[in-house]
Amino acid sequence: MSVLNNKKLKGVYMPPGDKSISHRVIILGSQAVGKSSVTNLSESEDVLNTVKVMKQLGSNIKKIDGKYIIFGLPPGTLFEPKKELNFGNSGTSIRLITGLLSTNNIKTKLVGDKSLSSRPMKRVTEHLKRIGAVFILKKNNFLPMTIKGSANPIPLNYEISIPSAQIKSAVMLSALNTLGKVTIKEFSSTRDHTERMLKTMNYNILFKEKKEFRYITMNNDKELNSLNYKVAGDPSSAAFMITAASLKIGSKIKVKNMLYNPTRIGFLLTLKKMGANIEIKNKRIVHNEVIADIFVHQKKQLKSVIVEANEVPQQIDEIPILSIAASFAKGETIFKDLKELTVKESNRLDLIYQNLKKMGVDCFIKNYDLHIIGNNNLKAGGAKIIHNFDHRIVMSFYIANMICSKNNIIIDKSCVKTSYPQFFKDFNTLIK
Ligand code: S3P
Numbered sequence: 001m002s003v004l005n006n007k008k009l010k011g012v013y014m015p016p017g018d019k020s021i022s023h024r025v026i027i028l029g030s031q032a033v034g035k036s037s038v039t040n041l042s043e044s045e046d047v048l049n050t051v052k053v054m055k056q057l058g059s060n061i062k063k064i065d066g067k068y069i070i071f072g073l074p075p076g077t078l079f080e081p082k083k084e085l086n087f088g089n090s091g092t093s094i095r096l097i098t099g100l101l102s103t104n105n106i107k108t109k110l111v112g113d114k115s116l117s118s119r120p121m122k123r124v125t126e127h128l129k130r131i132g133a134v135f136i137l138k139k140n141n142f143l144p145m146t147i148k149g150s151a152n153p154i155p156l157n158y159e160i161s162i163p164s165a166q167i168k169s170a171v172m173l174s175a176l177n178t179l180g181k182v183t184i185k186e187f188s189s190t191r192d193h194t195e196r197m198l199k200t201m202n203y204n205i206l207f208k209e210k211k212e213f214r215y216i217t218m219n220n221d222k223e224l225n226s227l228n229y230k231v232a233g234d235p236s237s238a239a240f241m242i243t244a245a246s247l248k249i250g251s252k253i254k255v256k257n258m259l260y261n262p263t264r265i266g267f268l269l270t271l272k273k274m275g276a277n278i279e280i281k282n283k284r285i286v287h288n289e290v291i292a293d294i295f296v297h298q299k300k301q302l303k304s305v306i307v308e309a310n311e312v313p314q315q316i317d318e319i320p321i322l323s324i325a326a327s328f329a330k331g332e333t334i335f336k337d338l339k340e341l342t343v344k345e346s347n348r349l350d351l352i353y354q355n356l357k358k359m360g361v362d363c364f365i366k367n368y369d370l371h372i373i374g375n376n377n378l379k380a381g382g383a384k385i386i387h388n389f390d391h392r393i394v395m396s397f398y399i400a401n402m403i404c405s406k407n408n409i410i411i412d413k414s415c416v417k418t419s420y421p422q423f424f425k426d427f428n429t430l431i432k
Contacts, residue, residue, distance in 0.1 A: 004401040005378055009245040009296075009430040012254045015233030017042040019419055021193050021259065021289070023050045023092050024169070025229050027100065028197055029070035030059035031176055032224040038068040040231040044419045046090035053097055056081040072226065076177035080106035084144075087112040089345060089389075089418050092166055095124050098145070099170030102133035103153040103177035110145045115345050115389065117143040123162055124170045130156055131174060155180035155220070163313040163340060165190035165263075168216075172198070175218045186214040190313045191263040196288040201225045212310065232259040232291045237420045239267050239318045241430060243325050244399045245296040246276035252297045253430060260292035266307075266314030268294070270322055274302040274329050301376045304331030316340060319370075320396035323352045326372040327361040327379065328403045335370045342368075345418070346390035355397055358383035359404060382406035391418040399427075 022042035027050065029036035041047065051061055051068075058079035060071035078100065085108055087094040094110060098121070101108055111117070122141040129135060132150035137143070155178040158171050168186055172194050175182035195207045195216060204219040238255050245251035260283060272278055279295040302325055307315070312335070315322065319335055326333035341349040349370060356363045360380035362373040381404025387393040394413050401407050416423045 003405070003407055004431065005404060007402060007431045008248045008251040009241060009253050010251065010432045011430050012256060013238070013241055013426065013430055014256050015235070015238040015241075015258055016044075016420060016422065017231035018234040018259045019044055019047055019236065020092065020165070020191055021197070021231050022047040023096060024193050024197050025227060025231065026050050026054055026061065026068070026070065027096055027173065028201060028224065029227050030054050030061070030072045031075050032072040032201060032226040033074055034072065034226040036070040036072060036227040036229070038070070038227070038229045038231065039066065041068050042231065042234060044421060045088060045417045046093060046419060049086075049088045049090045050093040050097070053085045053087065053093060056083070056085055074223065076104055078104040078106060081108060084109040084111050087116060089113050089115055091116060091119055091345070095121070095166035095170050096173055098124055098147065099128065099173035100176070101147045101149050102128040102131055102174045104149040105151040107146070107148045110143060110147065112143050120343055121145055123164065124167055127158055127160070127167065127171050128174055131178070153178040155182045157183045159185045159187070161187045163188040163190050165192075165194075169194040172216070172218065175220065176224075178220055180220060182218045182220070184216040186216070188212060188310060188313050189214050189263055191261065193261070193289070198224070200287045201227060229287055232286065232289060233257045235259050235264045235267070236317045237423070238294070239321055240395050240399055240423070241427065242268070242278070242294060242296055243271065243321045244402060244427070246271050246274070246278070246298050246302060247325060247328055247402055249298050249300065253295075255294040255296070257291060258294055260290040262290070263314055266311055267318035267322055270305055270307055270311075270315060271325065273305045274325060275300055276302065302329035304329050304333040304374060306333070307335045309337035312337060312340070317392060320348055320352055320392045321399065323356060323370065323372060324396055324400045324403065327356060327359075327374045327400075328376060329374040330376055331374060333372045333374060337368050338370055339368045344390070346388040346393060348390065348393065351386060351388065351390065351393050355383060355385050355393070358385075359400060359408060378405045379403055380405055381408050384409045384411070387415070389415040391415045391420065395420065395423055
């Protein structure tokens with residue numbers, strides 16, 4: 001592989017289908033009576049795990065002529081699977097489906113790979129226990145997990161203090177099979193695709209934001225309508241190309257059909273503050289989600305930025321690639337309160353720090369704040385990247401080659417398939 005430090009990004013790019021929405025469309029489509037059809041589904045390994053598990057639970061899902069067809073059944077009618085459910089690497093699949101299982105009167109055993117087995121589950125089960133579901137976990141927090149769903153689920157009021165869309169969505173999915181009104185108070189605004197999709201399905205849901213809180217009310221008195229859904233492009237995948245283009249003066253790319261949901265585009269605001277020349281065009285609303293085309297035409301070097309704690313949930317998955325931008329931006333960047341980053345597919349905060357250091361970047365962590373002292377000079381590079389098979393760490397430090405004198409060494413890049421199987425193909429098409 002040649003060094004990428006004298007390259008730019010140029011051309012038109014269509015990001016793959018959004019992963020968060022793809023999980024939800026498979027799960028919610030399975031809860032709607034009748035036939036749903038989905039185009040542009042993310043075919044990442046994570047989403048394919050959701051498809052596989054929902055099939056084990058009785059959903060009829062087929063891929064016909066590139067479209068996913070789902071024949072759903074009403075909430076509360078999942079089948080008891082013959083075998084354990086294996087979620088591979090996917091935190092979103094397991095946490096969301098745990099919500100669904102908690103109000104289905106069946107017994108299931110849930111397992112995952114090494115990374116998923118070290119991630120906390122109690123953050124979800126502590127809420128779902130209240131409904132009457134029974135959970136058995138290793139050390140009360142980790143996989144393997146056995147669930148006996150509640151036979152008589154009661155509607156409750158919830159307060160969710162950890163900023164996590166997975167926890168919120170698990171509670172929302174559990175509510176689909178309770179009789180009555182469920183309310184949720186969320187302490188910070190996390191991605192709201194479950195809310196928006198339920199509204200698209202004509203479900204009785206209200207959600208609003210007031211000060212820093214989000215309030216959700218679900219009234220379980222209507223069936224879910226089936227869906228005919230086209231999944232928009234994934235901003236978390238596009239973030240790699242958009243950031244790479246912003247790093248190099250002269251880059252010019254057009255990103256078509258990208259999800260532009262306010263809870264997902266924090267990274268665009270951060271890059272703009274850093275001096276990225278980004279324009280948003282053709283904003284439109286499809287299936288209650290905002291979609292847009294993004295133009296990047298980079299004309300100057302980036303400068304540092306401060307990302308406040310309350311801005312982190314809107315760019316939680318983009319911090320690894322933004323840390324690369326910060327390394328090449330003049331001045332001290334601070335990403336505040338990255339505690340949630342320590343419980344992702346890997347301890348991302350630690351891996352970002354260690355790999356940046358190895359690459360020759362001046363950085364440190366203080367109380368979960370990540371400080372990066374950047375400049376517009378090429379870094380030494382040549383670092384053997386520690387990625388612990390975390391897809392976003394691999395993609396970020398591959399792009400870091402654009403700001404290094406020597407290529408970094410990344411052994412086994414296959415884990416990119418977790419979220420973005422065609423990452424290298426798409427990147428190579430744009431690099432000029
Ligand atoms: C996701 C929520 C986020 C995010 C993950 C996808 C989702 O996780 O990091 O990649 O689709 O709900 P948390 O809810 O743990 O923050």
